[in-house]
Amino acid sequence: MDHLQVFLDHLREHHAVFYGAVAATAEAMPGTFRRVGAPMADWAHACLGDDFARVLAEGYVHLVIEANQAQMRYEKRGSYEHRSYAEVYEAAYGNEAFMTKYHWGLYVAMFAWVHHLRLFSFYEREFLPRLGEGLTEGGREVVADLGSGSGIWSRFALDAHPGLACVGVDISPTSVDEARRMAASTGFAARSEFVLGDATAHRLVEPAHAAISSFLLEHLERPEALLDNLAANLAQGGYAWITAALTAAEIDHITEFRRESEIVRLVEDAGLRVIATLSETPRAARSKLRFVPRSMAVVAQKRRNDIW
Numbered sequence: 094m095d096h097l098q099v100f101l102d103h104l105r106e107h108h109a110v111f112y113g114a115v116a117a118t119a120e121a122m123p124g125t126f127r128r129v130g131a132p133m134a135d136w137a138h139a140c141l142g143d144d145f146a147r148v149l150a151e152g153y154v155h156l157v158i159e160a161n162q163a164q165m166r167y168e169k170r171g172s173y174e175h176r177s178y179a180e181v182y183e184a185a186y187g188n189e190a191f192m193t194k195y196h197w198g199l200y201v202a203m204f205a206w207v208h209h210l211r212l213f214s215f216y217e218r219e220f221l222p223r224l225g226e227g228l229t230e231g232g233r234e235v236v237a238d239l240g241s242g243s244g245i246w247s248r249f250a251l252d253a254h255p256g257l258a259c260v261g262v263d264i265s266p267t268s269v270d271e272a273r274r275m276a277a278s279t280g281f282a283a284r285s286e287f288v289l290g291d292a293t294a295h296r297l298v299e300p301a302h303a304a305i306s307s308f309l310l311e312h313l314e315r316p317e318a319l320l321d322n323l324a325a326n327l328a329q330g331g332y333a334w335i336t337a338a339l340t341a342a343e344i345d346h347i348t349e350f351r352r353e354s355e356i357v358r359l360v361e362d363a364g365l366r367v368i369a370t371l372s373e374t375p376r377a378a379r380s381k382l383r384f385v386p387r388s389m390a391v392v393a394q395k396r397r398n399d400i401w
């Protein structure tokens with residue numbers, strides 16, 4: 094069965110207002126939309142059963158409404174609402190009802206938002222091929238996924254490289270449970286470990302072959318602590334995939350990045366060499382607004398010394 098189509102039909106029927114933008118993404122990037130969306134819809138079906146389309150659609154609608162309202166308040170106020178991580182933990186990561194919707198909403202945004210699909214194309218081109226370096230057939234090199242959420246970024250890395258396993262670290266019990274459930278229901282449990290922990294402090298037993306941290310930096314009071322820990326967990330010469338949101342308000346965004354160079358600087362200060370960057374805006378971003386939300390990706394490599 095074409096589960097992606099089942100999801101799209103459900104969205105069109107029950108949330109028509111939200112369907113148009115997703116259909117426009119599918120039309121703008123048909124190949125990438127299907128390459129990302131089709132396996133994700135299959136995995137969601139395996140994990141959630143026949144109710145999957147409703148869960149995905151409700152999560153997505155919740156995320157879009159929350160994000161749009163937060164962005165409007167930010168436009169007026171000129172700063173993000175929350176400054177303290179403790180407040181956000183209470184409202185979001187530790188709140189199971191909120192987190193379930195958020196988890197599946199973010200999952201859908203991976204293929205429903207055209208700017209995220211562009212980041213994914215960049216991931217396929219600039220990051221995934223580099224992970225092949227130093228991998229042995231049948232080996233079990235680890236990719237660390239810090240703030241893993243559904244674990245979707247590392248899942249695509251495991252798909253591309255059979256010699257890889259992943260260790261995901263997330264502070265939300267709901268996200269860890271859902272990520273474990275999906276790995277188990279799609280036959281990836283033996284190559285995936287998801288642990289409850291703080292990505293700014295958690296240490297792997299051995300340095301990782303590669304590291305991913307996607308859309309966590311802006312959630313932290315001290316984003317540099319995440320990048321320092323990512324670098325500490327990464328083997329010398331290992332590659333990293335880091336993404337962050339700029340001037341994009343959400344209930345759980347604390348650190349407001351205004352310029353792409355701020356993120357490049359943080360990555361460099363953590364001991365990584367920046368190889369490639371991409372910054373994308375959502376299609377609907379209007380130029381008359383003060384804050385244009387962006388999503389940025391950085392591909393980097395752990396330096397062997399201060400100079401390189």
Ligand SMILES: C[S@@+](CC[C@H](N)C(=O)[O-])C[C@H]1O[C@@H](n2cnc3c(N)ncnc32)[C@H](O)[C@@H]1O
Nearest residue numbers: 186240241242262263264265268291292307308
């Ligand atoms: C925006 S989501 C991104 C999820 C996933 N990386 C993705 O790109 O789809 C942020 C995730 O970071 C987790 N998180 C927040 N603070 C964290 C921390 N200090 N350590 C580990 N995970 C954290 C949240 O629970 C949430 O799952």
